[in-house]
Every structure is written in C-alpha cells, then in structure tokens.
Amino acid sequence: MLAQAVRYFSVGLGHPPSDTENPVRFNFVYTRDSQSIPVLAREGETLLEVAHNNHVDLEGACAQSLACSTCHVVLEERIYDGLEPAVEEEEDLLDLAYGLTLTSRLGCQIKVTRAMEGMTVKLPSATRNFYVDKSKVPSIERSHK
Amino acid sequence: MLQTFLRSKQSLTHHLPSRPFGFFVAQDYNPDFKSCLESQHLIKSDKDYRFAVVGCGPAGFYCAKQILKNVANVRVDIFDRNPHPFGLVRTGVAPDHPEMKKIEKDYEEVLKDTERCQFYGNVWIGANGGVSISKLKELYSGVILAYGATSERDLGLPSEKSLLGILSSRQMASWYNGSLDKDVLYDQDLALEQVKNVVIVGNGNVAMDISRVLMKDPEKMAPHDIPTPVLEHLRKTRINSISLVGRRGAVQSAFTIKEIREISRIPDLTMYALKQELLDSFTEASEREQHPDFSVHARGIQRRTEFIKQTSVILENEEQVREVVERKEGRKFILRYLNKPVELLGEQRVKGVKFERMRLEGSAGDQRAVAVEPKQVTTMDCELLIKSIGYKSQPIEGITFNTKTHTVPNLMGCVLNDKDEPQPGLYVAGWLKRGPSGIIDATLRDSVETFRIIKHHLDNEMLPEKHTKPEDVQKAILENAANHQVVDYGDWQKIDAVERQEGSSRGKSREKILHKEEMLSISKKV
Numbered sequence: 001m002l003a004q005a006v007r008y009f010s011v012g013l014g015h016p017p018s019d020t021e022n023p024v025r026f027n028f029v030y031t032r033d034s035q036s037i038p039v040l041a042r043e044g045e046t047l048l049e050v051a052h053n054n055h056v057d058l059e060g061a062c063a064q065s066l067a068c069s070t071c072h073v074v075l076e077e078r079i080y081d082g083l084e085p086a087v088e089e090e091e092d093l094l095d096l097a098y099g100l101t102l103t104s105r106l107g108c109q110i111k112v113t114r115a116m117e118g119m120t121v122k123l124p125s126a127t128r129n130f131y132v133d134k135s136k137v138p139s140i141e142r143s144h145k
Numbered sequence: 146m147l148q149t150f151l152r153s154k155q156s157l158t159h160h161l162p163s164r165p166f167g168f169f170v171a172q173d174y175n176p177d178f179k180s181c182l183e184s185q186h187l188i189k190s191d192k193d194y195r196f197a198v199v200g201c202g203p204a205g206f207y208c209a210k211q212i213l214k215n216v217a218n219v220r221v222d223i224f225d226r227n228p229h230p231f232g233l234v235r236t237g238v239a240p241d242h243p244e245m246k247k248i249e250k251d252y253e254e255v256l257k258d259t260e261r262c263q264f265y266g267n268v269w270i271g272a273n274g275g276v277s278i279s280k281l282k283e284l285y286s287g288v289i290l291a292y293g294a295t296s297e298r299d300l301g302l303p304s305e306k307s308l309l310g311i312l313s314s315r316q317m318a319s320w321y322n323g324s325l326d327k328d329v330l331y332d333q334d335l336a337l338e339q340v341k342n343v344v345i346v347g348n349g350n351v352a353m354d355i356s357r358v359l360m361k362d363p364e365k366m367a368p369h370d371i372p373t374p375v376l377e378h379l380r381k382t383r384i385n386s387i388s389l390v391g392r393r394g395a396v397q398s399a400f401t402i403k404e405i406r407e408i409s410r411i412p413d414l415t416m417y418a419l420k421q422e423l424l425d426s427f428t429e430a431s432e433r434e435q436h437p438d439f440s441v442h443a444r445g446i447q448r449r450t451e452f453i454k455q456t457s458v459i460l461e462n463e464e465q466v467r468e469v470v471e472r473k474e475g476r477k478f479i480l481r482y483l484n485k486p487v488e489l490l491g492e493q494r495v496k497g498v499k500f501e502r503m504r505l506e507g508s509a510g511d512q513r514a515v516a517v518e519p520k521q522v523t524t525m526d527c528e529l530l531i532k533s534i535g536y537k538s539q540p541i542e543g544i545t546f547n548t549k550t551h552t553v554p555n556l557m558g559c560v561l562n563d564k565d566e567p568q569p570g571l572y573v574a575g576w577l578k579r580g581p582s583g584i585i586d587a588t589l590r591d592s593v594e595t596f597r598i599i600k601h602h603l604d605n606e607m608l609p610e611k612h613t614k615p616e617d618v619q620k621a622i623l624e625n626a627a628n629h630q631v632v633d634y635g636d637w638q639k640i641d642a643v644e645r646q647e648g649s650s651r652g653k654s655r656e657k658i659l660h661k662e663e664m665l666s667i668s669k670k671v
Contacts, residue, residue, distance in 0.1 A: 061251065061585050065244035070586050092403040095445025098586060 011064055011108070012049030016040040024112050026119045028056050031074075031099070036120070043114065047073055047107035047121060058123055064108035066090060071107035072097040074122035080105065082115060099124030187215040188603050194219045195611040196599075197285040199270045199541075200292035201225035202232020203585055204575025206252045207592030208289050213261055215596070216603065221262045222285075222618060224276075227325055228267040228632040228664040229640065230256065232293060236324040239354035240371035241361060243654065248585065256634045263615060265622070266632030267665065271541045274625050278543035282570060284617060286608040287599060289572040290544065290553060290560070291592075294536035294581040295326075300346065302489050309334050310495040314351040314533035321358050323372035323657040325664075337382040340528040342470065344498050346486050347533030348391040349582070353404035355531060359384050360411050360476055370648065370655040386470050386477040388525050392485045392514045394426030394505055395453055396434055402449040409456050414476045417469060418457035422482040425504060433509035440510075453480065463523060470526075484523060485514060489530070497526045536581035544571070553577055558595030559602075569607045572599060636668030643667050 016039065017023040023040040028051065030037075039054040048071045051058040059070040066089045075083075080103035086094065090109050097104060107121075196212055198205045201223045209221045229235060231249055238245045256264050269275035270292075281288045297313035299305060312320075312335060320329040329335055343359065345352045358366070363379040391398060395418070398405075409416055433439050435447040457480060460466055469477055481500075488499035502521035503514035538553075540546035545563050547554050553573045554561040560571035574595040575588055583591075602608050622629055632640075640658065647656035658664050 059589055061248045061589070062244050063247040063250070065247060067242065067244045068585055070589055072586075088406075089403070091448070092401065092406065095442065095448065096401060096584065096586070098590060100441045100445075 010052035011060055012045060012053045014053060016050075016053045017042045024114060024117050026116055026121065028054075028058075028121050028123055030057075031122050031124050041112045041116075043112055045112050047071075047110045047112070049108075050112060051107065051123075056123075058107060060108055066093065066106070066109070069093045069097040069106060072099070072124060073105060073107040073110070074099070074101050074124060075103045075105060075110075076119055076121075077103055079103075079116060079119050083110065097124075188600060189217050190603070192218065192610040193612050194286040194603070194608065195284065195613045196221045196287045196289065197281045198223040198289045198291055199281075200232065200290070200575070200577075201227075201230040201264060201266070202291065202293055202575065203234060203248070203252075203588045204291035204293065204577075204592055205232070205289070206230075206255055207589050208291060208572075208574050208595060209255050209262060211593060211596035212599070213255065213258060215600065219261060220613075222265055223256075223262065224265045224268045224270055226267070226269050226292075228661060228668065229325075229637060230264055230266065236322045237318050237351075238322075239318075239358060240321060240369055240375075241357055241366050242354075243369045245585075246370070256637075259634060263618075264632075264634040264637060265618065266637060267661075268622055268629075268631055271543075276621050276625065278541065278571075280621050280624075284611065284613045284621060286611045287570050287572060287602075289574055289595065289599075290541065290577055291574040292538075292541070293576045294538040294551075296537040296539055297532065298535040298537050300486055300489075300532055300534070302486065304489045304491075308489055308491050308495045309493055310336070310340075310491070310528055311489070311530045311532065314345075314347070314349075314355060314531055315536050317355045317358075317531060318351060321355075321371065321375050323375065323659050325659070325661045331378065335529070337378055337384075337529070339494075340382070341385040342525075342527045343384060343387045343529045343531065344525050344527040345387060345389050345531040345533050346498075347399070347535070348389050348480075349399035349533060349535075350401060350404050350584075352389055352531070352533035353400045353408060355533070356387050356389065356408060356478065357404075357411065359387065360408075360414055360478070362412070368653055370653065370657060372657050372659060373651065373653075374659070384476065386479060388479045388481050388527070390481040390484050390486070390500065390525070392483070392503060393512065394428070394431055394482050395423055395480070396426055396431040396446060396450055397512065398449065398453070398480075398482075402445065402452055405449065405452060405456075408478060409452075411476075414478055416457045416478045416480065417460050417466070418453060418480040419466070419482075420459050420461055422484075423454065423459070426482055428505045428512065430507060430509040430512050431505065434512075481525075483514065485516070487522075490524070495527065495530045497524050498530060499524050536576065538577045538581065550580060552580055557598050558591075559598045569602045570609075630665050630669065632665070632668050639670065640664050640667050 021042060024043060025038060025040055028037045028039060037056055039050055039056060041050040048058060048060045048064060061070045062068040086105060090106050093106060094100060094104055194216060198209050198221060205223055209223055212219055212221050231252060234246060234248055255262055297315045305311060316329050319326055363376050367376055435443050435450060437443050483503040484500035485503055486498050487501045489495060490497040500523045502517045504517050505512045506515045507513050538551045544560060545554050555573045555578055556567050558572050558574060558578060559567040560573055562568055572595050574592045579591055622631055644655045644657055648654050
C-alpha cells in the first residue's frame with residue numbers, strides 16, 4: 001500500500017509507530033527552512049531510523065556502519081549533554097561533517113529515549129533544503145525515502 | 146496553524162482522521178495516499194520532462210534521485226561507459242571497506258524504478274563513435290554531466306612516463322578493485338614481488354587506502370570483493386616500508402584521522418615521523434589553523450595532528466630512517482613532510498626519488514611550500530613510486546572545459562559557455578564540477594545544489610518538454626555503432642548474480658568479472 005514510500009532504500013521498519021505503541025514525539029527541522037516536522041518514534045530507534053520511518057529526507061549513505069557523516073544532526077544542548085559521549089569512530093567522522101556545531105552527533109548513533117519527548121533536531125545535511133511554498137503542499141511535509 | 150491548514154485543504158486531506166497537531170500514521174492511509182504523496186512532488190507541472198545523466202556513479206545517482214523524487218512527470222536515463230553502474234563505489238572504494246559499498250543498495254533503488262529510470266550501460270557519450278552532446282540535447286529536456294575523473298595529475302618530472310614502477314593512485318585503485326580499464330601491466334610495471342620499499346607522493350585518503358591494501362593481511366580482505374587474482378599477488382607480496390610524502394606540513398595532511406588510525410592498528414607495522422619535519426610543520430600559521438577560533442573543523446585538524454605526534458615513533462635524522470628501513474623485522478610506515486619530488490632515479494625501473502626540502506610560507510589557511518635555502522636534498526629508495534596527487538577529469542566534445550582546474554565551468558551546477566553565460570539544460574555534478582576531492586557527503590550536497598538550479602529552470606519553464614521514448618534512445622545509440630550492445634538494469638542484475646554466485650563458491654561476497662567481453666556475454670544470455 002505504501003508502494004511509493006518504501007521505494008527508496010531506508011533503514012528501520014519503514015513506518016512510524018501508531019498511537020497505541022506510546023510513541024515518543026519530537027520534531028525535525030531543516031535549517032534552511034524553518035518548518036517543523038513532527039515525527040513519531042519508538043524508544044530505542046536511532047534518529048536516522050526515525051527520519052526514514054517518517055519519510056524525512058536524511059541520507060544514511062553507509063546504512064549506520066559509522067563510515068560516513070551524511071546523517072549528521074544538531075541537537076538541543078540539554079539533549080546533547082544528556083547523552084553518552086561519542087565513541088572515537090563517531091568523533092572521527094563528525095570532524096568532517098558539513099555544518100559541524102558543538103552539539104552535533106551522527107543520527108545513526110543516537111537512540112531515542114523518553115527524555116527526548118518534544119525536542120527539536122536540526123538537519124544541516126538534509127537534502128530537502130529548498131524553500132517550500134507552504135500553500136502548495138499538504139499539511140505535513142513528507143518526502144519520499 | 147496546522148489545524149486551520151488541514152481544514153482548508155479538504156481535497157488533499159479528507160482521508161486523514163482529525164488528530165491533534167496533525168499526526169497521522171501508516172494505518173490511517175487509504176489508497177489515496179499514493180496520490181497524496183505524489184502531490185508532494187515539488188514540481189507538479191503537467192509537462193513531460195526527460196533527463197539524461199552521463200555517469201552512473203554517486204554524483205549521477207544523487208542527481209537522478211533528486212529529480213525522480215521531486216519532479217512529477219519525468220524519466221531519467223543514466224548512461225555509463227561501463228556495463229556496470231556505481232562508478233567509484235565499485236572501482237575506487239578500497240576492498241577492505243565493504244561497509245561503504247552498502248551505498249549500492251541505496252543506488253539500486255533508483256535503478257529499480259524502471260518505469261521512470263533507465264540504465265544504459267556500455268554506452269559512450271561524446272566523440273569517437275559515441276552519442277553526441279548535441280544529440281542528447283535533442284532528446285532530453287536537460288543533460289547532467291557526472292562522469293567524474295578518469296585520468297590523473299602528473300609530477301611533471303623527466304622519465305616519469307618511461308620508467309617502469311611508477312603508477313598513479315587511480316591506477317592502483319583500478320588494479321586492486323578489478324576495474325575493466327586494463328591500464329595496469331602487472332608483470333612489467335606493478336610487479337609487486339620485486340618491491341621492498343614504496344614511496345607514495347601525496348598523503349590523501351587514496352594514498353592511505355593503497356597503504357592499507359599493501360600492508361594488511363590479505364586473508365582479512367579475502368571474504369569481501371577483492372578479485373582473486375589480486376589477492377594471489379598480494380599473498381606473494383612482502384613490502385618492507387612505505388614512505389608517505391607530503392609537500393606541506395603535518396597540519397596540512399590530506400588524510401583523515403579515521404584512516405591514519407586504521408593504519409596504526411595494522412599488526413607488525415610501526416609508524417614513524419621525523420622530528421625536524423614535525424617541528425617545521427608548526428609555523429604560527431599552522432598553529433592558528435588548529436585553533437577552534439579559526440574554523441569549525443580546527444578541532445578535527447588538531448585531533449589528527451595530536452594523533453600523528455602521539456602515535457609515531459620519532460626519528461632524529463635521515464640516518465635513523467635508513468637504519469630503521471634496513472631492519473629485517475617488522476614493517477615500516479614513514480610519514481614524511483615538507484618534501485617535494487625533483488628527480489626520478491633508475492634506468493629501466495624506478496629505484497629512488499630525490500626530494501627537495503620545503504618550508505611553509507603564508508597565512509593560516511593559505512600556506513604554500515617553498516624550497517629551503519640552501520637546498521637540502523634527500524634520496525628515498527624505492528622499487529615502486531605511486532603518484533597520489535589527484536585524479537583528473539577529461540573534457541567532452543561540445544562542452545567548455547577549464548584546462549587549469551580540469552573541471553567544467555559552471556554556476557552552481559549550470560554549465561557556462563566560453564562567454565561565461567549559463568546554459569539552461571546543461572548541468573554538471575560531482576568531481577567534474579568541483580574537482581576530484583571530497584567524500585560522499587560532499588558529492589551528495591553538490592548534487593543537491595545542481596538540482597536546485599534545475600528546479601529553478603523548471604519552475605520558470607526554461608526547459609523544453611520532451612516525450613522521448615526508449616526506442617528513440619536506442620536508435621541514437623545504434624546510429625553511431627550499428628551492433629552496439631547496450632546493458633540495461635536487468636542485464637546488470639544477471640552480471641551481478643553471476644559475480645555473487647562465483648564469490649559465494651569461494652567464500653567471498655563477490656568475485657568481480659574482470660573483462661568487459663565476459664560481462665557482455667553474460668548479459669546477452671536469456
């Protein structure tokens with residue numbers, strides 16, 4: 001049924017959790033476009049998996065193998081501070097990330113917890129960075145993944 | 146805000162149950178969801194568009210992906226001179242980095258969209274019997290050049306082309322990856338069995354890839370996709386030392402920390418660096434380049450420099466280098482800095498390289514290597530010299546080319562003519578656009594930038610509508626070469642299946658087919 005949605009390679013289950021699964025709700029935002037994208041996540045999913053499940057345009061070229069930095073995300077300070085520090089391999093890749101900040105992490109290495117409810121995650125390397133005329137698209141900005 | 150929007154857009158969202166803040170989930174979708182998703186294409190014009198992408202590697206794929214996702218009525222045809230897709234992911238990524246090859250799964254999804262995307266493998270674009278650019282402009286609304294770099298920069302030294310044992314990093318990568326371009330004569334030129342000491346000029350990541358492939362235990366690479374003949378040569382290879390020579394200083398090292406860390410972990414291998422070369426690397430400008438105030442990447446540069454300083458065994462002078470290299474036990478990986486090659490030694494095969502000592506001059510971010518006065522010359526012995534100073538793109542007939550940077554002049558991806566005017570309908574992406582450096586992330590962003598210009602032209606109706614059909618494309622290909630065999634995605638899948646099957650029978654992920662004729666004959670089989 002989601003023929004077009006699952007057509008492109010993705011990590012994760014391919015669809016967001018339903019209400020009955022008591023999902024964690026938070027937002028992604030493309031830095032060049034201030035529109036906030038609400039997403040639903042299961043605890044333990046990586047941020048990259050959440051993006052793909054909710055059809056948010058975030059590339060993961062090496063499919064979560066810690067071999068690239070295309071899934072680079074920028075977190076709120078309070079969320080960043082509460083995480084386990086990155087392992088050396090992740091730090092090495094973050095060094096190269098476009099738009100690197102002091103609260104940057106790789107989306108494939110961060111697992112969703114309840115404490116992330118309501119947070120905003122910025123996507124500097126997202127590929128959907130065009131200005132979107134909001135009157136021309138449906139309410140939730142969804143892109144194919 | 147979203148609530149109001151939801152109510153006003155009944156026609157698009159009537160099938161969605163009312164929910165706070167507009168959340169909806171998979172189970173709520175009805176068959177209209179497909180049209181709902183389709184309505185999210187950024188370009189919804191009723192017009193029919195056709196795009197040609199020249200080069201089926203990462204740049205080509207990311208452009209195709211962007212177009213297919215965002216343009217409603219479109220077909221994208223991707224051409225490649227090889228019968229296989231994937232470009233440098235197949236022929237460039239080192240055989241001990243199989244996780245990077247996973248990206249092929251992502252690219253395959255584009256090719257699987259056969260209704261809207263066609264792969265035309267084994268097709269040459271340009272002069273010499275290929276489909277011309279002007280022909281492509283006739284058939285397509287837009288043409289995107291993403292054919293990368295198939296040549297290399299030269300050192301520009303006498304005997305460079307006549308001495309045996311001098312190869313470019315591109316040739317090395319082609320060899321150990323089983324590229325169909327047969328441009329390495331193993332027995333005469335590479336002949337690893339004769340090689341004890343290697344000098345690599347240039348210290349980027351490809352130089353690191355080559356170092357690892359030459360020094361790693363071949364059995365560690367055996368289960369992946371390294372071709373068996375390559376494995377057999379490596380098993381008989383006993384490299385004693387690799388000297389990796391950079392013209393500038395340690396702070397300007399072109400490799401990334403991930404790669405140097407990997408090298409340092411190879412068993413029975415010791416990393417060395419020279420005391421004075423390290424000291425001279427730390428000019429005031431270099432210190433500034435590592436300072437967080439200088440750039441957001443300074444932290445990474447500093448981590449890398451620290452790693453070099455902490456992990457290398459420091460040698461006092463050339464004498465100590467010689468002593469270390471002459472030791473029978475262990476392998477040596479020697480980081481050299483501030484040295485520029487000036488003479489190649491040897492009669493038939495290279496036997497050494499003369500370097501001139503450099504020092505750094507200039508401001509932070511802009512330092513150049515300048516020869517020290519009085520001249521200081523060092524000779525490094527070797528039986529194999531690898532030039533790892535950059536790949537180089539080649540021009541294509543009909544398109545302007547910058548012969549200094551070896552790239553196609555462009556404005557954010559739109560090709561410029563010789564009067565510097567943008568040519569809507571002609572685009573460029575990848576290494577051909579920005580030069581042959583950068584990891585996959587950079588290529589991804591680059592392709593997105595090119596798409597942005599394409600979108601701008603589409604929005605402003607600057608590109609012609611086209612209804613070109615596959616038969617029209619076939620006709621164009623056969624016009625120049627009557628019996629030419631085109632390889633499509635289905636044919637590639639046959640070749641792919643044979644490679645994986647052959648691999649499986651030998652305990653490998655894949656046994657690459659090394660001859661074009663073999664690939665073509667497999668793809669012809671029913």
